[in-house]
Every structure is written in C-alpha cells, then in structure tokens.
Amino acid sequence: MDAVIKEAALTYDTGKPLPPGKMAFEEFLVWCDEDTWAEWVDGEVIILTPAARRHQEIKGFLYSVIREFLYYKKAGRVLDAPFLVRLPETLRRGREPDLLYVSNEKLHLLKETYMDGAPDLIIEITSPESLARDRGEKYVEYEAAGVREYWLIDPDRQQAEFYRLGDNGRYQTILPDASGIYRSEVISGFWLKVEWLFQDPPPPVIACLKDMGII
Template identity: 70%
Template sequence: MDKFKEAVEPYACKPLKPLPEGRISFEGFLAWCDEDTWAEWVDGEVVLLTPAALKHQRIARFLLFLLGAYAGKFECGEVLPAPFLVRLPQTLRRGREPDILYVGNEKLPLLKETYLDGAPDLIVEITSPESLTRDREEKYVEYEAAGVREYWLIDPDRQQAEFYRLGSNGRYHLHTADDQGDYHAAVLPGFRLQVNWLWREPLPPGIACLAEMGLI
C-alpha cells in the first residue's frame, strides 16, 4: 500500500487554494492567483471558474489556431488563450479571463507579465451552461463599457454565434454572416470565418480552413 501511495502521489489533484477573506485589491488578486487557478476578480471579490467541457476546448483551440495564424502572417498583434487576465478600466473594477483575446500592435504596450492592462481589440467567449448568463449579460456590458471593439459570443450547445462590434455611439451592434455563411471580422481585415465550421464533428482541419480563407 505504501508503494502504491508513493506511485500515485505525484498525480494527485492539488488541494484547492483557500479563498481570500473579504474584498481584495487587483494587486492582491494577482498575488493570490497562479497559473493553476482559473478565477476572475469582480469588484474586489474572487470568482472561481468551472473547468471547460471538451467541446468548448476544441472550439477554443480551433479559433486560436485560425486567429493566431492570421496575426502571425500579417504581424498585426498577438492572440492569447485563457488563462490570461484582462484588467478592464479602473472604474469597472473587473479582472476577466476571456477564452481568447486579440491585441493589435497599437495596444501591445498594455501587455504585462500576467495580464493585459486595458481593453483588447477582440474578445471571444465560448459559453457553457454555467457561464451563459455571465457571458451574455455581465461581460457583454463590461466589454462594451471598456471599449472592446469586437466581441464574439460562441454557444456550442445552441450552435449559435453572435458577433458584436462597437459602434460610434459606444454601443455594441450585432453583425451576422453573409449569404455564404462567412463572418468578416472588423478588427482583422481579410479574416473571414465560415460559421458552420464551428459545429462540425469533428472540426475541420485548421490548415484546410486557412487555405479556404486565402491565408496560405
């Protein structure tokens, strides 16, 4: 039995970190959090996030590949996956963990070692039953107020994709795919996503999609 315990000990789950007592500052949250803890900072409180489902992870990986390939080809910025914090403007008192974010070259100086200090140009959130209200209501309002230029809300369960762009009035406006089923991104000129790709099982090869988009 002792040998068995020694063998499995390296693979045992790490105990959950105790939550901070009371409200903490964003700097205190950064000190408390680590790369093994997936959480957000909301008005001084720590909100733990649930693990993502397999479908969620596959779509996130697929979009990360396509967006990353675009950013690399045109050298126009950086694409980052979760976990990487976004500190929204001070008035909002929010530190969020988008599934994917894109930062254009002009905003690259906002990138810190463990977080982005300001609004990215694009945020992608892939919903789950647990996160649907938070992504559709709370984060929608926060990202709009923060000035995130484009917000993609992907719902794998409903096979529904919503693409919001920030208008001149500071409000989000819903944009849809064209007659061919392609969504043309505003912050990534020339990037077009065939929305039905997201619902295929299995997902199509990323290289083939890049070729269809004319990126390779």
C-alpha cells in the same frame, strides 16, 4: 454575487482556499497563480469551473486559426485563457476571456500575467454555467470598456453572435453574410465560416487558411 456563480465557487475544489473578504487587484494577482482559473469582480474572487470538451475544441480551433493568420499578416497577437484582462479602473473587473486579440497598436498594454486595458476583440465560449454572465454582465462590461468586437459562441445551441462597437459606443449585432461567413473588422482580412465552429472534430486549420487565401 449570482447564486449559480457562488455555488460554483464553493463546490469546485481548486486546492487552495478562497481569500477572506475583498482584495485589491494587485493582491489578486499575487493570490491567483497560473493553475487557478478565476476572475476579480469588485474586489471579490470568482472561481471559474472547468470547461467541457466541445468548449475546449472550439477554443483550440479559433486560437490556432487566428494565430496562424496573424503569423502571416504580422498583425498583433491572440492569447487564450488563462490570461487576465484588467478592464478600466471604473469597472473594477479582472476578467478571464476564453480568447483575446491584441492589435500591434495595443501590444504595450500586455504585462507578464495580464493585459492592462481593453483588447480589440474578446471571444467567450459559453457553458450552461456562464451563459447568463457572458451575455449579460460581460456584454455590458466589454461594451463600456471599449472592446471593439465581442464574439459569443454557444456550443450547446450551435449558435454564434458577433457584436461590433458602433460610433455611439454601443454594440451592434453583425450577421454573417448569405454564405454563412463572418468577416472581422478588427482583424483586417480575417473571416470564418460559422459552420466551422460546430464541426466535430473541427476542420484542419491549414484547410481554413487555404480557403481564406492566406497560404
């Protein structure tokens, strides 16, 4: 386990002891209640540290604007953390993305407390503690799992990276257009201006939807 992750797990007081040794995913589900933010990696529990204000504001903005877009388009669901994603069995991972989008075709994979399979889109908002993991381990895992789009938002650098799964099963970097607009492929018709992500405070959701021509 990475030293930084291990240190975070030891120093962040969750109010409940870490389980001894490894456990099955089903045991992890029983142990991990809705007040505990943790991931399951090859049988080990990784405690995630609390998020900073900017992280939460960006997550809240993206969740709200995507949710409202989907309400009008009737095109699936968006969920935010804490909500586990159980990646394919070969990866032995139960990850806790900041945001995930599930198309209508995959809604049957949603269980009461986790998604049993790969979402169509995952969004991770980085922190200094999670940057290497989000750009390294999770990038490889989500690609291998078949997550069709992966957005990586870095509040500290005010940088957004967008990856899309190619026909070869590998992520390709998709750049915003000359106007700074990124258009999603998996959420048909959805787009956003990258500058919206880093406005403080975030722009009103209703104004963004008007720009998109949704309302």
